[in-house]
Amino acid sequence: MDQDEITKLFNAFQASRAHYLQRQQRKKAVCGAKTRKGTECKVKPLQDHSRCRMHGGKSTGPKTQTGRSRIAEAQRKRWEKWRQERSEKASDC
């Protein structure tokens, strides 16, 4: 076996491995949103989205200026709450 053959074999191995990993990832992909039962949604997400069609996968996000600022405000509030919770936890220890 010469070097060329070894390289060819190795490349084939790498390609098949990459293909296998890609398939595994696709298999595992689930929406993961919290359902009314409290469990995780197991529906396959839409292509190029992380959520299924029932949990916002079709959403295009805020489009108008009002909508955008509303989302920004909600995010600010959420991060503020998170920071507060984190500082409380740190002071507990």
Ligand SMILES: [Zn+2]
């Ligand atoms: Zn879902």
